[in-house]
Amino acid sequence: MDLLRFTTAGSVDDGKSTLIGRLLFDTKSIFEDQLEAVAGASRRLGEDRINLALLTDGLRAEREQKITIDVAYRYFATPRRKFIIADTPGHEQYTRNMITGASTADLAVVLVDATRGVLTQSRRHAFITSLLGIPHMVVAINKMDLVGYAQSVFDDIVRDFGLFAAKLTVKDITYIPISALEGDNVVDPSSRMPWYQGGPLLSRLETVTGNARRNTIDFRFPVQCVIRPNQDFRGFAGTPVSGSVSAGDDIVVLPSGLATRIKTIDTPNGATTRATSGEAVILTTTDEIDIARGDMIVRRKNLPTVARQLDAYLCWMDGTDLAVGRPYLLAHTTRRVQAVVTGIDYRVNVDTLHRDPAKTLAMNEIGRVEITAADSICFDSYRLNSATGSFVLIDPATNATVAAGMLRGEAQEDVVVAAPDSGSPSTAKVSAGVTWQDWNIPREVREAQQGHQAAVVWLTGMSGAGKTTIARAIERRLFAEGRRTMLLDGDQIRHGLCGDLGFSAADRAENIRRTGEVARLFFEQGAIVLCAFVSPYAVDRSRARGLMPEGRFVEVFVRADLETLRSRDPKGLYARASEGQLDQFTGVSAPYEEPSSPELTIDTRVTSADAAAELVIAHLRELGVIGHQRG
Amino acid sequence: MNRSLSGHLPLLESEAVYVLREVAAQFERPVLLFSGGKDSIVVAWLARKAFAPGPVPFPLLHIDTGHNFPETLDFRDRFASQMHCTLVVRRVQDSIDQGRVQEETGLSASRNVLQTTTLLDAIRELNLDAAVGGARRDEEKARAKERIFSHRDAFGQWDPRNQRPELWNLYNGRRNPGEHFRVFPLSNWTELDIWQYIDAEDIPLPTLYFAHRREVVARAGVLLARTDHIRLQPDDSVSVRTVRFRTVGDATCTGAVESGAATVADIIRETAAARLAERGGRADDQRSDTAMEDRKRQGYF
Numbered sequence: 001m002d003l004l005r006f007t008t009a010g011s012v013d014d015g016k017s018t019l020i021g022r023l024l025f026d027t028k029s030i031f032e033d034q035l036e037a038v039a040g041a042s043r044r045l046g047e048d049r050i051n052l053a054l055l056t057d058g059l060r061a062e063r064e065q066k067i068t069i070d071v072a073y074r075y076f077a078t079p080r081r082k083f084i085i086a087d088t089p090g091h092e093q094y095t096r097n098m099i100t101g102a103s104t105a106d107l108a109v110v111l112v113d114a115t116r117g118v119l120t121q122s123r124r125h126a127f128i129t130s131l132l133g134i135p136h137m138v139v140a141i142n143k144m145d146l147v148g149y150a151q152s153v154f155d156d157i158v159r160d161f162g163l164f165a166a167k168l169t170v171k172d173i174t175y176i177p178i179s180a181l182e183g184d185n186v187v188d189p190s191s192r193m194p195w196y197q198g199g200p201l202l203s204r205l206e207t208v209t210g211n212a213r214r215n216t217i218d219f220r221f222p223v224q225c226v227i228r229p230n231q232d233f234r235g236f237a238g239t240p241v242s243g244s245v246s247a248g249d250d251i252v253v254l255p256s257g258l259a260t261r262i263k264t265i266d267t268p269n270g271a272t273t274r275a276t277s278g279e280a281v282i283l284t285t286t287d288e289i290d291i292a293r294g295d296m297i298v299r300r301k302n303l304p305t306v307a308r309q310l311d312a313y314l315c316w317m318d319g320t321d322l323a324v325g326r327p328y329l330l331a332h333t334t335r336r337v338q339a340v341v342t343g344i345d346y347r348v349n350v351d352t353l354h355r356d357p358a359k360t361l362a363m364n365e366i367g368r369v370e371i372t373a374a375d376s377i378c379f380d381s382y383r384l385n386s387a388t389g390s391f392v393l394i395d396p397a398t399n400a401t402v403a404a405g406m407l408r409g410e411a412q413e414d415v416v417v418a419a420p421d422s423g424s425p426s427t428a429k430v431s432a433g434v435t436w437q438d439w440n441i442p443r444e445v446r447e448a449q450q451g452h453q454a455a456v457v458w459l460t461g462m463s464g465a466g467k468t469t470i471a472r473a474i475e476r477r478l479f480a481e482g483r484r485t486m487l488l489d490g491d492q493i494r495h496g497l498c499g500d501l502g503f504s505a506a507d508r509a510e511n512i513r514r515t516g517e518v519a520r521l522f523f524e525q526g527a528i529v530l531c532a533f534v535s536p537y538a539v540d541r542s543r544a545r546g547l548m549p550e551g552r553f554v555e556v557f558v559r560a561d562l563e564t565l566r567s568r569d570p571k572g573l574y575a576r577a578s579e580g581q582l583d584q585f586t587g588v589s590a591p592y593e594e595p596s597s598p599e600l601t602i603d604t605r606v607t608s609a610d611a612a613a614e615l616v617i618a619h620l621r622e623l624g625v626i627g628h629q630r631g
Numbered sequence: 632m633n634r635s636l637s638g639h640l641p642l643l644e645s646e647a648v649y650v651l652r653e654v655a656a657q658f659e660r661p662v663l664l665f666s667g668g669k670d671s672i673v674v675a676w677l678a679r680k681a682f683a684p685g686p687v688p689f690p691l692l693h694i695d696t697g698h699n700f701p702e703t704l705d706f707r708d709r710f711a712s713q714m715h716c717t718l719v720v721r722r723v724q725d726s727i728d729q730g731r732v733q734e735e736t737g738l739s740a741s742r743n744v745l746q747t748t749t750l751l752d753a754i755r756e757l758n759l760d761a762a763v764g765g766a767r768r769d770e771e772k773a774r775a776k777e778r779i780f781s782h783r784d785a786f787g788q789w790d791p792r793n794q795r796p797e798l799w800n801l802y803n804g805r806r807n808p809g810e811h812f813r814v815f816p817l818s819n820w821t822e823l824d825i826w827q828y829i830d831a832e833d834i835p836l837p838t839l840y841f842a843h844r845r846e847v848v849a850r851a852g853v854l855l856a857r858t859d860h861i862r863l864q865p866d867d868s869v870s871v872r873t874v875r876f877r878t879v880g881d882a883t884c885t886g887a888v889e890s891g892a893a894t895v896a897d898i899i900r901e902t903a904a905a906r907l908a909e910r911g912g913r914a915d916d917q918r919s920d921t922a923m924e925d926r927k928r929q930g931y932f
Binding site for chain 1: 653680768796
């Protein structure tokens with residue numbers, strides 16, 4: 001594509017507007033009458049030559065204060081390329097505008113004033129360039145005319161800047177000594193700096209690879225709107241933000257998980273067989289399934305992360321500070337969900353890149369945060385896919401856009417567990433999510449091959465309630481149907497994997513944590529995993545639930561009153577517990593927290609194990625985990 | 632993406648289509664501001680393409696100053712019916728008759744500023760929440776700073792110092808009752824892009840854009856068409872010349888340029904070589920350095 005979007009950043013008076021004016025002027029992109037108007041304005045401001053900055057400083061307040069206060073977009077073209085410049089202001093209070101301009105840029109020109117060297121603002125701009133994933137950076141060392149075009153000044157600045165930039169992720173940095181005022185090395189090579197061997201700024205802009213940000217591999221199609229002119233046509237309008245898709249491809253609609261196939265692809269200019277990123281198209285599918293704005297269509301074999309717990313960098317852009325715990329509206333692709341910032345890991349000191357503890361983020365501050373959304377979003381990390389890794393937060397009270405966010409991944413959930421030694425609670429980082437891309441063969445592919453989905457059925461209840469009996473009945477039925485299954489129960493796990501654990505609350509928590517992880521491994525292998533565990537604490541069960549995608553964790557409360565349990569007592573445990581021989585026996589000498597909203601509750605006084613198994617299997621069919629019984 | 636379009640035009644087309652679809656998705660009662668000029672024609676053209684095979688999901692709204700070139704009005708009605716769009720017209724004359732605005736007097740009297748009141752009245756009357764326009768950022772300094780989704784308060788005013796940040800392609804169209812948005816799908820297009828697109832797509836245009844013989848009045852370096860709406864002054868020089876218009880607005884303030892460009896291809900060649908800005912012939916912009924910003928703040932197009 002012969003289009004390059006670039007942004008310019010620098011401190012106050014570094015000469016950004018002059019540089020852009022110079023680029024426009026020397027590429028003959030300025031009309032005579034515009035130049036005359038600027039010449040007249042320059043004279044009225046008492047300047048002795050044409051002030052090129054006035055070409056871009058558009059707003060009245062800017063012209064009066066001679067500073068740029070907002071992002072201005074400028075356009076020019078050379079025979080090689082069309083350019084869109086986002087001219088962004090340098091003062092600290094308007095950093096949000098730089099982020100705005102940088103969000104769509106392929107390249108950033110960071111200005112450094114040769115007379116002042118690398119300032120706090122220069123570092124801030126370099127950091128934002130890196131944070132926003134702009135692939136190319138040009139450091140334009142300006143006002144070389146004021147330092148006698150001295151190579152030593154240039155070299156010192158290159159060294160200082162390089163020391164800071166080494167901590168950033170921008171790999172491609174070019175340094176160019178210029179004078180925007182005099183026109184050295186902007187459009188034309190300068191004869192006054194023979195020691196500089198590189199080309200002028202414009203030749204860099206003309207030759208750098210454009211559109212390098214676009215991810216061409218992972219097909220992601222956020223649905224914008226549904227086009228339904230009549231009964232016969234139902235199309236989904238949108239633009240693939242990355243990757244490509246062809247007619248006939250197998251697709252999945254997220255977050256519903258419904259699968260179908262691409263039937264047709266229409267463009268504003270007629271039907272086609274393939275749509276690639278950036279092309280506005282309308283897709284139709286072979287099956288009539290429910291698809292709406294905010295859904296994302298992806299390939300069945302290449303899925304994004306679907307999650308509610310998010311780990312992100314957040315740039316705060318509003319005069320009112322971030323309020324942790326308050327609901328905001330999160331706008332991500334075409335999806336809008338309620339979201340709460342649940343915690344701030346740290347605030348980045350953009351001058352030193354140190355991580356400072358913080359309770360809030362104020363205007364222009366950048367931090368790493370954890371966010372919980374009310375509904376799942378489908379995303380990739382910003383580093384891999386800026387289109388599906390970016391979001392903004394909107395304040396529902398003012399409707400203002402208050403923050404820009406870049407997703408790193410799914411949040412690591414803070415879970416309070418008791419430390420084994422001290423017995424006092426400590427905080428451990430436990431992975432709360434499933435990162436599907438991590439698996440060599442994704443679960444969805446295994447599911448497609450085997451013809452049913454994976455799920456975890458978690459049976460909880462007191463000892464002797466009938467959990468294992470029911471689980472065994474379920475598994476035998478599923479196996480007979482040809483389903484892939486696995487059964488985990490307390491005895492089995494405690495004999496091996498958890499042989500080192502006792503029955504304290506902390507050990508029980510660890511026991512269930514390990515079980516949850518094992519269940520997840522079998523789940524990822526495509527199995528319907530039946531877990532029969534007392535698992536008395538709600539928090540432990542809820543953590544296991546959090547490991548699986550929504551709709552794939554079925555909590556079954558197997559209930560029986562204590563009297564019944566005592567009368568059953570197959571292992572004689574209740575008798576021993578009552579005699580005080582067993583410490584921490586659930587229901588007698590240790591608590592059991594009943595599930596508050598299990599998917600199913602089975603009372604084994606009135607329901608047989610076989611009937612219970614039928615109930616669970618019916619529920620799995622209802623969820624779509626398994627289809628109708630195979631004939 | 633149109634594969635017959637070359638260079639960066641497919642990107643611009645897709646971006647505009649994306650923006651128009653966002654309008655349909657985010658607003659309840661949008662309208663497309665239609666002047667009969669080439670930019671609003673291109674927006675309507677893109678809207679037709681964005682929603683095909685469905686209809687354009689919003690009507691066209693024309694604010695008629697009463698000082699239009701008759702060619703523009705003929706074209707407007709024909710084009711709207713070709714595009715299968717509903718056309719709504721609101722007239723500055725009605726605003727004057729109702730005492731909402733007062734006609735300007737004096738030499739350079741124009742109804743250009745008065746349109747703002749008629750437009751804002753129409754937005755209130757029709758309870759619109761979005762007005763899509765054909766403005767481009769390359770036209771004028773103040774427009775260079777405008778967002779693609781540009782918020783207007785309950786008085787229709789633009790606050791350039793307090794615009795919502797607009798990042799990636801995430802457009803925030805949330806508003807309170809009474810507020811509305813101006814949306815500009817052509818923000819990133821230049822005049823040359825527009826002409827190249829018109830050429831590639833073979834889009835019909837009013838004849839005013841092409842060279843024709845016409846009686847013109849030379850005044851303060853601007854050639855104005857001689858119409859009933861212009862009061863001749865003693866030192867005006869009237870002559871018949873071969874001219875065309877680069878913008879089609881109010882006949883009292885839209886300047887013609889001397890040109891022999893009779894086809895779109897001629898115009899592209901002329902535009903590529905032009906040394907005068909497109910709006911350079913707009914007497915309304917030359918009232919002061921910040922004339923556009925001042926009008927935009929008050930709710931102008």
